[in-house]
Amino acid sequence: MTDEIITIGNSSIQHGKHSNRAYLMNLAPGDLPAVLPYLDDLARTEGYTKIFAKVPAKAKKDFMANSYLSEATIPGFYRGERDVCFMGKYFDAERSEERNPDLVQAALDAAQGKEPLLEVPPLAAPLHCRMALAEDAEAMAQLYRQVFATYPFPIHDPEYLQETMASHVDYFGIWNGDELIALASAEKDLAGENAEMTDFATDPAFRSRGLANYLLARLEQSAGRQGIRTAFTIARAYSYGMNITFAKSSYTYSGTLTHNTQISGKLESMNVWYKDLQA
Template sequence: MKTFDETIRLGGGLVHHGKQNDRIYVLKTPQEGMERFILQLEELADKNGYGKIVAKVPAPEEGWFLEKGFVEEARIPGFYGNGSDCAFLVRYPDGERQVLRRGEHLEDVLRKAKEKEGMLYMPILEEGFHCRQALESDAGDMAALYRKVFASYPFPIHEPDYIRETMESHVAYFGIWQGERLVGLSSAEMDLAEGNAEMTDFAVDPEYRGKNLASTLLHVMEAAVKDRIRVAYTIARAASHGMNATFSRHGYAFGGTLRNNTQIGGAIESMNVWHKRLQ
């Protein structure tokens, strides 16, 4: 059985780490003791030989990390409930991990995506298709579609129990069905306290690509969460023409590239951050 990275409490912060992504990902920083927290991150990275540390850091706390050699790779304005930006600050214990692979291709993807800014095309689902919020009873079919689409993923969305667990806490999943067949999926991972949501976990059955299903899912998710969420964002595969173009069309602004950041589709890939104000 594949072992996924784990999420732990560390020094008052919330950290996701493991060898699958070969990194530490700081999801939440502690409210106090920042200098000690950063030292604990360095110790954890050294102990496990991780190649990258990436941290989501509120703007007022950036200085602690910058003084320790972290640099900014991306930023989301007004991310937190108090209006502070979120900076994605990184360090590379493994210098080779910092080298951007396929740089020309990634630049081409980003350029073409930005050219589509404001060119929103909202497709109408073909007859026999319908879109709705997913239920716990759908978890088995959802996990099967994620297994079909992704050879690897940073979180265990291939497992029905994980999908049910996140449904019960903070994630709203949405799907598109042709009749009884599930053909497209996405999710809104919500932080209601801070008023932001990650639009993520997009997967379309390879037999149904080219029908703009991801665009439909994004439109439906935004409508579902906009009364509770101020800022929507995504961390999209930098090499994907389709996903980057979809977010650009929907009015998302480019926030930066996280280099060699995430294990997805069987390899460590660079990821683009996109963001949008919903309120």
């Protein structure tokens, strides 16, 4: 099941039953306020229980006046100059209330209690890391299928991986000899000088070896060379490992998106973390 991406005016919206939501991925300045009733109508017509919106901070008041909550903020998100707000509007009271607040807090406390890494340890042979290429797409999709039963985007499809690779996503992988064992990506907005660090997957046999931190460091280096200023992630709030990975890499926690994303069959809350790569 894959969500649909549509364009309304000049704004991009992803929606579908996968996460039972509409997601305003990009708000064009001229589409406010007309996009607000459109999103409401879309959610009600399709029976979605949440609208999730990533919008410039100057649009925050308009969304809050339309019953949105501000769930996270990243300063200097656009070209290091303008903040972004992650907004949520709920059409179901049960979805709006965190069902595992103690787990969210425990994972966050564990992450924020870690000391930042001074440097990422090198990989031990025969492990090696490089940017993934189009010919790696089948192995990449196979690893994603192994790690994630379902996912918000069709990363199980080699053609999707090749298409995004050719347009705006950098994938880095770690190989054990010829076997791909870990993978992550940076989804770049070069005009806005920001990138989402996402799609982390490690073969279960190779976990707890710091591979995610190594991949994150390589993604940051590559993104920084391309002029990316702000790196961010939307990490599973119930996952100690991913929150610790970003905290140890000196990311700052920004907020929690309640029951935001369906992963492996369940709606999960997500934590937003960010880092200035040019600091």
